[in-house]
Amino acid sequence: MEFHRVIRARRSLRAYSTRPVEPEKVERMLEAARWSPSCANRQSWRFVVVDRDAPTRGAVEETLDVGNAWARRAPVLIVAGSSRPAGAVVESREYHLLDAGLALMSLVYRGVDLGLLVHPMAGWKEAPLRAALGLPDDFAPMTVVAVGYAGDPAELDEAARKKDEKPRVRKALGEIAFSPRWGEPFPATLPPSPAKVFETDIQLRFRDTDAMGHVNNATVVSYLETGRVRFLVELFGARRVEDIPFIIAEVSCRYRLPILLQDPVRVRMWITDVSRSSYRFRYELFDPTDGRLFVEAETVQVMYDYAAKRPVPLDPAFLASARDYVSGE
Numbered sequence: 001m002e003f004h005r006v007i008r009a010r011r012s013l014r015a016y017s018t019r020p021v022e023p024e025k026v027e028r029m030l031e032a033a034r035w036s037p038s039c040a041n042r043q044s045w046r047f048v049v050v051d052r053d054a055p056t057r058g059a060v061e062e063t064l065d066v067g068n069a070w071a072r073r074a075p076v077l078i079v080a081g082s083s084r085p086a087g088a089v090v091e092s093r094e095y096h097l098l099d100a101g102l103a104l105m106s107l108v109y110r111g112v113d114l115g116l117l118v119h120p121m122a123g124w125k126e127a128p129l130r131a132a133l134g135l136p137d138d139f140a141p142m143t144v145v146a147v148g149y150a151g152d153p154a155e156l157d158e159a160a161r162k163k164d165e166k167p168r169v170r171k172a173l174g175e176i177a178f179s180p181r182w183g184e185p186f187p188a189t190l191p192p193s194p195a196k197v198f199e200t201d202i203q204l205r206f207r208d209t210d211a212m213g214h215v216n217n218a219t220v221v222s223y224l225e226t227g228r229v230r231f232l233v234e235l236f237g238a239r240r241v242e243d244i245p246f247i248i249a250e251v252s253c254r255y256r257l258p259i260l261l262q263d264p265v266r267v268r269m270w271i272t273d274v275s276r277s278s279y280r281f282r283y284e285l286f287d288p289t290d291g292r293l294f295v296e297a298e299t300v301q302v303m304y305d306y307a308a309k310r311p312v313p314l315d316p317a318f319l320a321s322a323r324d325y326v327s328g329e
């Protein structure tokens, strides 16, 4: 997966499937962690992998806070932390925790890259965890990471499901990054994320549903098409097929909740990754009455000259019309 897509796909969701995780995927995650940077190359990070059949598994699950009960379904739990004496100290700065954090991020992103749901947790009790795994006193456990495949949110308890359905929030860039000195917001030039979004309602039809009782996954892709055509009609004045000189090079969907026939569905979309001949649409299909997110999706459009049979540079007029909808994420 392209790296920016891994960043986008990573979520700390809570619904896990019981599908086992292939052992080599866990190994690949640990291998990514092993190649992380560390102060003075001390590599002070340490991991303990506890899979479903491990004799220590029950004891580790017992350490989880009630609010993290969802994590018991995850086939693999990884305890991550650092060895204090192994870490470098510069002036009075102890780098072992930063080493562990950097390695954890590599581990998490590699897991997402492999199609896994990887969720770090701080909600667990340290003393019983130490006892369960025989952790030495000079090891600082920092997180228990749930690893598995995404499951059905309908199987979560209500509290956990509500947390997963909350919209994601982040502080503005200027609140967390300064230049040239503390307190002076970093001068962001890219549009904030999400940029201005285009929204349009989708009319569901009875035939959109399939034997599973919800809107068919392939049909969802045609909802993206509807959004795209309306976007191009409203912003670009497209009237004929020839006015839409793009081909679709890539489609990806992340199905979060099943869409039922009676659900109101709206598509929200914006543009990212504008390059010479292509750009990416990001989409969210959601319920406008309560904000439930059904699907996150992306498509890549390549501007194409059908006569010459090759990609051509994006039309400056298109870029000018779409400018407000381009996000810098």
Ligand SMILES: Cc1cc2nc3c(=O)[nH]c(=O)nc-3n(C[C@H](O)[C@H](O)[C@H](O)COP(=O)(O)O)c2cc1C
Residues within 6 Å of the ligand: 010, 011, 012, 013, 067, 068, 120, 121, 122, 123, 124, 143, 168
């Ligand atoms: C160190 C750390 C501890 C966390 N502890 C918990 C936890 O105990 N339970 C939980 O449900 N989520 C936990 N999270 C997940 C955060 O709530 C989540 O990362 C944050 O809300 C941002 O959401 P996102 O990861 O989906 O972008 C933790 C995340 C980190 C990095």
